[in-house]
Amino acid sequence: xxxxxxxxxxxxxxxxxxxxxxxxxxxxxxxxxxxxxxxxxxxxxxxxxxxxxxxxxxxxxxxxxxxxxxxxxxxxxxxxxxxxxxxxxxxxxxxxxxxxxxxxxxxxxxxxxxxxxxxxxxxxxxxxxxxxxxxxxxxxxxxxxxxxxxxxxxxxxxxxxxxxxxxxxxxxxxxxxxxxxxxxxxxxxxxxxxxxxxxxxxxxxxxxxxxxxxxxxxxxxxxxxxxxxxxxxxxxxxxxxxxxxxxxxxx
Amino acid sequence: xxxxxxxxxxxxxxxxxxxxxxxxxxxxxxxxxxxxxxxxxxxxxxxxxxxxxxxxxxxxxxxxxxxxxxxxxxxxxxxxxxxxxxxxxxxxxxxxxxxxxxxxxxxxxxxxxxxxxxxxxxxxxxxxxxxxxxxxxxxxxxxxxxxxxxxxxxxxxxxxxxxxxxxxxxxxxxxxxxxxxxxxxxxxxxxxxxxxxxxxxxxxxxxxxxxxxxxxxxxxxxxxxxxxxxxxxxxxxxxxxxxxxxxxxxxxxxxxxxxxxxxxxxxxxxxxxxxxxxxxxxxxxxxxxxxxxxxxxxxxxxxxxxxxxxxxxxxxxxxxxxxxxxxxxxxx
Numbered sequence: 201x202x203x204x205x206x207x208x209x210x211x212x213x214x215x216x217x218x219x220x221x222x223x224x225x226x227x228x229x230x231x232x233x234x235x236x237x238x239x240x241x242x243x244x245x246x247x248x249x250x251x252x253x254x255x256x257x258x259x260x261x262x263x264x265x266x267x268x269x270x271x272x273x274x275x276x277x278x279x280x281x282x283x284x285x286x287x288x289x290x291x292x293x294x295x296x297x298x299x300x301x302x303x304x305x306x307x308x309x310x311x312x313x314x315x316x317x318x319x320x321x322x323x324x325x326x327x328x329x330x331x332x333x334x335x336x337x338x339x340x341x342x343x344x345x346x347x348x349x350x351x352x353x354x355x356x357x358x359x360x361x362x363x364x365x366x367x368x369x370x371x372x373x374x375x376x377x378x379x380x381x382x383x384x385x386x387x388x389x390x391x392x393x394x395x396x397x398x399x400x401x402x403x404x405x406x407x408x409x410x411x412x413x414x415x416x417x418x419x420x421x422x423x424x425x426x427x428x429x430x431x432x433x434x435x436x437x438x439x440x441x442x443x444x445x446x447x448x449x450x451x
Numbered sequence: 452x453x454x455x456x457x458x459x460x461x462x463x464x465x466x467x468x469x470x471x472x473x474x475x476x477x478x479x480x481x482x483x484x485x486x487x488x489x490x491x492x493x494x495x496x497x498x499x500x501x502x503x504x505x506x507x508x509x510x511x512x513x514x515x516x517x518x519x520x521x522x523x524x525x526x527x528x529x530x531x532x533x534x535x536x537x538x539x540x541x542x543x544x545x546x547x548x549x550x551x552x553x554x555x556x557x558x559x560x561x562x563x564x565x566x567x568x569x570x571x572x573x574x575x576x577x578x579x580x581x582x583x584x585x586x587x588x589x590x591x592x593x594x595x596x597x598x599x600x601x602x603x604x605x606x607x608x609x610x611x612x613x614x615x616x617x618x619x620x621x622x623x624x625x626x627x628x629x630x631x632x633x634x635x636x637x638x639x640x641x642x643x644x645x646x647x648x649x650x651x652x653x654x655x656x657x658x659x660x661x662x663x664x665x666x667x668x669x670x671x672x673x674x675x676x677x678x679x680x681x682x683x684x685x686x687x688x689x690x691x692x693x694x695x696x697x698x699x700x701x702x703x704x705x706x707x708x709x710x711x712x713x714x715x716x717x718x719x720x721x722x723x724x725x726x727x728x729x730x731x732x733x734x735x736x737x738x739x740x741x742x743x744x745x746x747x748x749x750x751x752x753x754x755x756x757x758x759x760x761x762x763x764x765x766x767x768x769x770x771x772x773x774x775x776x777x778x779x780x781x782x783x
Binding site: 252254273274275276277278279283284286290291292293294295299302303304306307308310311312313314315316317318319321360364 | 644645647648649650651652653655656659660662663664665666667668669670671674677681
């Protein structure tokens, strides 16, 4: 896969007088894992929220597969092929693990049908199970989602995002709050995902990011600070100053 | 609005068994309702359980299954009753046309109220529904030439129910009960239909996590509007039943106290359980009957019992029973 998938042109976001993002111009090619890093308050989450339609940019344009996304309501983004996970685990706690993913798969096909039984949509169930299998949760499919461990809930959220077969998968700190073991599992999962998909990752854990990504984008105070291969980022003096130096603890 | 989970294991039956479960919970509910007149002290009480059971069931779709706390459900209960009464009394429409017409008109009212209220969330949603329902109350109070104002709507009596050559004396309490039970059965089938449908999965997802449902690609606002209308439609059928039963429509049923009573009933019986609304309606009405025998201030006691339920039995009578019987089983 190659070619441009997503292009951000001069994206800016203001909250009242506060400028969260300014003049972000970036292009993302299909088929690789890119990480977005930056210290707290750098605008990573704001940028992610704009890419997934949660927020509308105050300025600039967003093109996805040649189509302009500005003005599209958030729920249409999945239908365009952009799917995301959240920094704070965001699942359907009182539904079964299987139903969590099945209902996500259903969103692309049918919403307001009250004439059929949902169980008649057999292919959705199969797709949900396949997505659960991909994240290693198939054996827990009948349990309520809230009984899963934290790490498993994060994996479930990725399955929810994956089942729509997105062209672009946005993952907001998938290892947040995880211990070393769980993080290892998640990294293995991310590596598998990155083989086949275009993934954009926001992450704090430096070593992990530099090991995983083909490309790293650094934001600082709402502006683009650096953009390049992990090695370039590692040796960039500005990046070292604003980010790497302070966040050794995250390593 | 993400509700903290309130306990029930929603074990999904295997796809093959779902059709049977659907029939099962509706059929079991109908079987219990069929015995009701012989279990309760009076036929009139049994009829009221049916009527309020249907109203509360519609409300349960909105509150229990979708997680939207409305304080205005009386508007649709009342609309169903008024539209039925006006159609029969003023325009001479036969009952079998008046009832669907009333449900349709009430659903339009629900669409109007829903369009405004479902744009708000949480406590604001509750307040907007309360305010708009009170608006309906005052319209009914003022438009006395149509509605009879504070005297209520009178001048229509259905004494015979005839359909397809069969004729039933509707003044006989037993006949009346079973005719109205047919309406309740229809409402239960419809509700079960919605819950088992793909749309039923959407409203569950919205209840569980609105933000995630939107990120999954659902139009949350429109889904809420649709469920608001479906809920209003079912509750309005209860209003139609009340009009046929009483042959008058008291203005009180539009009042916010009725909305409050509906909320209490669903919580007493068990929100998010299929048969809970009928259990809740029965318990509330029995409590009212029993306590008002020895004090006119029965509300104080019912209110205290209600508070105890919210504190100690948040799943309500039926929900708690189902939990105790093993949550793996299909809910009635």
